[in-house]
Amino acid sequence: MGEPEPEDAFKLLCDDYARQILAHLSNQPMVAEEIGEKCEGSDSTVYDRLDQLHSLGLVSEELQIDPQGHHRKRYETILNSVHITFTEGRYEIQLEIEEDAPDRFAGMWGRMRRD
Incomplete structure (x- = not known):
């Protein structure tokens, strides 16, 4: 996934x-279910925002398989801050x-090759 467009991210953060x-x-x-409970939003709203944030x-999202064999996605923020x-x-x-x-390794390797 490439770098997010700051303008698009800012619009979503509104x-x-x-x-x-x-x-x-x-x-x-x-x-998503845990997020919905915390945010008190409808399931469709939570899933919609998660899809937008991920896209x-x-x-980030990671597929989780629970002991009963059910699949669900676990989400984690990778946005640390926004500066305007x-x-x-x-x-x-x-x-x-x-x-x-x-990503860190690829960036480090790219910088080493240029030096």
Whole structure:
């Protein structure tokens, strides 16, 4: 998944449910049912926001199989912070995204090859 577009992420972050979901996921990874209980939102709203957050690269998802063999996705936020800077009649939105280990290694390897 590529870098999220800051403008798209900012638009989604204007939504209260999206912000609540990210806030709860910053404590611990959760499945959609747990998130719905915490946010007091309808299942369709929670799943819709999770899909949007995932498609923008702001949350990761992992397939979990419980002891009874049921499959469900567990979500975790990878968005650490959003910075908005206003200067010279313009604004800039910067997202701080947590990279996973393979991404960090690829970036490190790419920098070593350039040096």
